[in-house]
Amino acid sequence: MRHYRLEPGRGLEWLTLQQRAVPTPGRNQVLVRIRANAVGFRDLLVLANNYPLPITPGVVPGCEGAGEVVAIGADVTRFGVGDRVAAAVFPQWVDGPFRFDSAAQLGTMIDGVLTEYVVLDEQGLVRIPEYLSYEEAAALPLAAVTAWHALTAGAPLRPGQTVLTLGSGAVSLFAAQLAVVAGARVITTTSSAAKADRLRKLGVDEVIDYRRNPDWHEAVRELTGGAGADRIVDSAGPLHKSIRAAALGGEIALVGYWLSGDAGAEPIDPELLFNTGAVVRPIATGSRAHFEALIQALTVHRLRPVIDRVFAFDQLPEALTYIGSGGGFGKVIVSHS
CATH class of the missing domain: 3.90.180.10 (Medium-chain alcohol dehydrogenases, catalytic domain)
Structure with missing residues (x-):
């Protein structure tokens, strides 16, 4: 062999x-x-x-x-x-x-x-x-399981909540697909109009071009009437912008922080984190149990x-x-x- x-x-x-x-x-x-x-x-x-x-x-x-x-x-x-x-x-x-x-x-x-x-x-x-x-x-084993874990850790994701995914990498794509079938409003950042079109075809509600709008966290606030995103899957950084985009008491799944050169570009202000009340949770892929639960969800919705x-x-x-x-x-x- x-x-x-x-x-x-x-x-x-x-x-x-x-x-x-x-x-x-x-x-x-x-x-x-x-x-x-x-x-x-x-x-x-x-x-x-x-x-x-x-x-x-x-x-x-x-x-x-x-x-x-x-x-x-x-x-x-x-x-x-x-x-x-x-x-x-x-x-x-x-x-x-x-x-x-x-x-x-x-x-x-x-x-x-x-x-x-x-x-x-x-x-x-x-x-x-x-x-x-x-x-x-x-x-499925890496990106899809990570996305599932990111969306299911902590408080359950409820229909009507806002999910923000960063970039159009594999984890973000899976997270967007799963959030859409869960009934969430999905906002995604990306780097080009072509990718934005493909994201919308996956069911994403709003797409923010982070190259044209580097203050994308402010755009998230505007799109949510100032409330911010209930759940953020941060696989691209920088983390301080995710915190600024989070709703009061929102949850941020921190995925692959080492993948982004600017993930730690600005120290996290403890006052900002305290006032937001956001939970920042590191995500390390997932267990076999996460994988099996993901497969059940994929099978029900026939997601590919x-x-x-x-x-x-x-x-x-x-x-x-x-x-x-x-x-x-x-x-x-x-x-x-």
Whole structure:
């Protein structure tokens, strides 16, 4: 079987496609034939050794993959041969709050899923909906689970509330889609008229061009009659503007703060935070329970992820180069078919 390996901090030239024997599942493990992966900016950070979690030298990269169970080990009860599954990004985080003893992440600390076959513990897998292709299902484990966690942590999201998503990255796109079907009014920031049109086609109510209007937090206030947004999914920063855009007692899900160079451009004024009464909650992807709840919601509403481009398995370097060039809209997929 073919699989990729990387050396952190060495760049694309140290991302190599290698071969080894197909592994055999042990007790409580299943062997999955990976059919599709998703990749994103997170993978570039791992390559550059600029990621918050430690990266094991020579690790198999990739934390997003979907495929088919082709063999099971002893005492496996959750899956059978032929089941369609996706891997949880944190395979040991089954439920409850995130803890360091559950922090082993696919593709950084432990071998990931950019491989043709992988052995995984049955506790780190979820069934994928029949209506989704493997390519669509591969788009879910990281960005979609993060968006679900961001919208469901804390107070429940109620119909009629205002949700603000920042940018048109994968997490923001999923958050917008989920908020729309939840009956929320959705406001999104983006950088171009073309992306604004595509966002409106997803059901977004209002779009603010942050390049033309860098004081987008003031525009959010104007669009909400001064009230501000009840829920903000902040995956782009800067955080101080999100706080200024929040409603009294609103909730801000802080996602991927390290992705934005200006996320900490201005120190947070304690008086501003106190007067807003906003809750700022860091979001670390999500647990298997989050993933399973997301799949239930997707299945009820028949939601499909936004796919930008699809590359072949041996085109992974080209896929990552494309991501690095910026300007995409939706998930980048690596297909094994």
